[in-house]
Amino acid sequence: MVIVGAGAVGSTFAYTLAQSGLADEIGLLDANHELAMGQVLDLAHGQAFFPSVHIHEAQKTDYADAHLIFITAGSKQRPGESRLALLQRNAKIIQDIMGEIVRQNSSAVVVVVTNPVDILTYVAQKRSGWPRGRVIGSGTVLDSARFRYLLSQHCGVDVHNVHAYILGEHGDSEVAAWSMTNLAGVPIEEYCALCGKCEDWEESRRKIAEAVKNSAYHIIDYKGATWFAVGLALTRIAAAILRNQNSALTVSAVLEGEYNLSGVSLGVPCILSQKGVERILQVNLPPEEQNALAKSAAILQEMIAQLNLPAHLDTRTTKRK
Numbered sequence: 001m002v003i004v005g006a007g008a009v010g011s012t013f014a015y016t017l018a019q020s021g022l023a024d025e026i027g028l029l030d031a032n033h034e035l036a037m038g039q040v041l042d043l044a045h046g047q048a049f050f051p052s053v054h055i056h057e058a059q060k061t062d063y064a065d066a067h068l069i070f071i072t073a074g075s076k077q078r079p080g081e082s083r084l085a086l087l088q089r090n091a092k093i094i095q096d097i098m099g100e101i102v103r104q105n106s107s108a109v110v111v112v113v114t115n116p117v118d119i120l121t122y123v124a125q126k127r128s129g130w131p132r133g134r135v136i137g138s139g140t141v142l143d144s145a146r147f148r149y150l151l152s153q154h155c156g157v158d159v160h161n162v163h164a165y166i167l168g169e170h171g172d173s174e175v176a177a178w179s180m181t182n183l184a185g186v187p188i189e190e191y192c193a194l195c196g197k198c199e200d201w202e203e204s205r206r207k208i209a210e211a212v213k214n215s216a217y218h219i220i221d222y223k224g225a226t227w228f229a230v231g232l233a234l235t236r237i238a239a240a241i242l243r244n245q246n247s248a249l250t251v252s253a254v255l256e257g258e259y260n261l262s263g264v265s266l267g268v269p270c271i272l273s274q275k276g277v278e279r280i281l282q283v284n285l286p287p288e289e290q291n292a293l294a295k296s297a298a299i300l301q302e303m304i305a306q307l308n309l310p311a312h313l314d315t316r317t318t319k320r321k
């Protein structure tokens, strides 16, 4: 498999993936050849301590026979640069990389990680012309993990027994799907009624959802960027695809009417197999969650509109009830 972008996220993902034993081969490709080489050597020197895996610097020609390609390549904000200008630069980077993947006749599943991930997933999928299940984004898999962690801490229940999903944008408009949340099979409503630990559990829930949303900001304030948990989240996505696991994960997928939305890519529960998104799970959300998801989609569509994509890449039409 190939990881495009050997910065903090790409290299941490490569490190986690190498330890997992999931991949036979990991190729790192970066516009900065020296960085890619440094990361490859540093990782390869750990070969004695993790399962056999061939780690090397990848070339664009490696897209041709890769099963899986993760795109973590991106540009950082320049001093004085607007968010829109940065988005336009990253959209151009993603289109160029995706164009090259298509040119190499690759049959890989492509997972976009670069932010803003939902918009860039949309751009990559449209640029590819491939079935939408084969070009997806890491979506809210990381946010859902953060949600499970915070709930587990709050409720004092093992995170592995906490099932909870964040939907929508990987960003400020994300939606905590409380209706899908359960602890060891007990729906959260019932759990809270039985537990009685919180004085005001509605307020506790609001604070937890807010903390999930602000997680990345806090980490960025402390250390400049995030890379460990996202590296693990990407390894989870890679496992589902490489091992054909049919796992339910909230990756970002281009919607065509699901949840009454289309012409946008965002985090929804999907079944992930070796084909990529095998199917999107249609969950009957209560009106407040459905409305919040529609709002999140509208925010993403507004940003896609600002990109002024060529007509063949811009097929947005929103159907909302």
Ligand SMILES: NC(=O)c1ccc[n+]([C@@H]2O[C@H](COP(=O)([O-])OP(=O)(O)OC[C@H]3O[C@@H](n4cnc5c(N)ncnc54)[C@H](O)[C@@H]3O)[C@@H](O)[C@H]2O)c1
Pocket: 004, 005, 006, 007, 008, 009, 010, 029, 030, 031, 032, 035, 072, 073, 074, 075, 076, 093, 097, 113, 114, 115, 116, 117, 138, 139, 142, 170, 225, 226, 227, 230
């Ligand atoms: N989706 C998520 O959950 C999530 C979580 C954390 C970070 N991210 C995003 O991941 C991206 C990478 O973050 P990072 O901390 O690793 O950044 P970074 O700056 O450390 O690494 C980015 C790398 O991309 C390379 N690059 C730039 N243009 C390229 C091109 N055209 N081809 C190949 N390589 C190219 C750069 O040389 C750099 O090494 C960012 O957009 C970040 O916001 C996403």
